[in-house]
């Protein structure tokens with residue numbers, strides 16, 4: 001499976017199927033179920049860590065393409081996007097058409113159909129803000145249906161779909177605003193780079209170009225020539241701490257200054273995982289076994305930068321970091337990608 005993942009890791013699958021339409025996706029999944037085999041639905045392979053033993057069943061590669069307008073009025077347009085549509089092609093098209101709402105999510109690898117899985121987000125936007133519904137194949141009921149956004153359980157890097165075998169996403173509806181300008185820029189670093197106040201708006205193409213530039217500088221745009229991008233992006237989510245745990249962290253980090261943090265929903269605080277990792281002694285470029293390493297451009301990305309490592313080596317590096325952060329700060333980091341036949 002290494003050929004199908006951005007980490008270039010993962011042993012063999014028993015069977016590999018390619019589906020180029022929603023009907024084929026359903027058919028291939030049903031056939032595998034009929035054979036009593038486990039099924040892995042895989043698209044861009046940019047958010048999975050597959051074990052060295054591979055996958056003991058059918059991998060269905062989602063390769064459906066395209067999008068169309070399914071509703072519109074004077075102010076908005078709703079596009080239905082096939083699951084396999086490359087995400088950044090969609091974002092580029094929405095920017096070109098003057099549809100606002102996805103521009104800050106430029107440059108994220110993978111497919112449109114995977115974006116609801118972990119409520120993909122970056123630079124102050126997340127797909128939960130624009131998704132109105134998701135067309136799914138329900139493997140439990142054996143039927144195709146639609147789940148409204150309110151029932152998707154969207155949360156920070158999560159939804160009802162993540163770590164669930166039940167739902168296969170066939171297409172996703174996004175409701176976008178007709179506007180030549182971006183949504184208000186919420187992310188301070190992006191606002192600075194665009195030379196606007198937080199809350200300001202900029203032409204869609206400027207938002208896209210600046211996000212792409214910032215991301216490339218961090219190794220967060222896939223580039224076959226840049227091994228710092230042979231990763232799953234951020235390997236750990238930012239820990240969300242109850243107030244008490246946050247105060248404990250502040251005490252333990254008193255000699256290091258204030259840990260970067262953002263208020264979450266309710267009385268919780270989201271803390272920068274990159275800061276915790278760095279301050280626990282794992283700098284950019286920190287090596288692990290077999291040539292895996294922390295990216296030289298971003299503390300949160302773990303890379304297989306020679307392209308020759310095993311999943312076991314990557315997992316060993318991830319454990320070393322998680323345990324080091326826990327020993328130093330008492331905070332447990334959780335992986336962002338979906339782990340398949342491997343554990344951390």
Ligand SMILES: Cc1cc2nc3c(=O)[nH]c(=O)nc-3n(C[C@H](O)[C@H](O)[C@H](O)COP(=O)(O)OP(=O)(O)OC[C@H]3O[C@@H](n4cnc5c(N)ncnc54)[C@H](O)[C@@H]3O)c2cc1C
Pocket residue numbers: 006040041042043044045046047048062083108109110111112113114115117118119120121122163167168169170219220221222229231232233234338
């Ligand atoms: C360089 C880099 C930068 C990244 N930056 C970001 C970022 O800024 N923000 C962010 O949120 N993520 C980021 N990611 C992670 C990743 O790109 C996203 O999570 C993306 O949405 C994954 O899409 P994919 O098609 O590659 O999914 P895959 O890796 O193929 O699959 C991921 C999971 O979704 C499931 N899945 C995929 N398609 C379907 C479907 N149609 N139906 C049901 N289940 C499905 C898979 O079974 C698996 O569990 C980054 C990754 C890389 C490599």
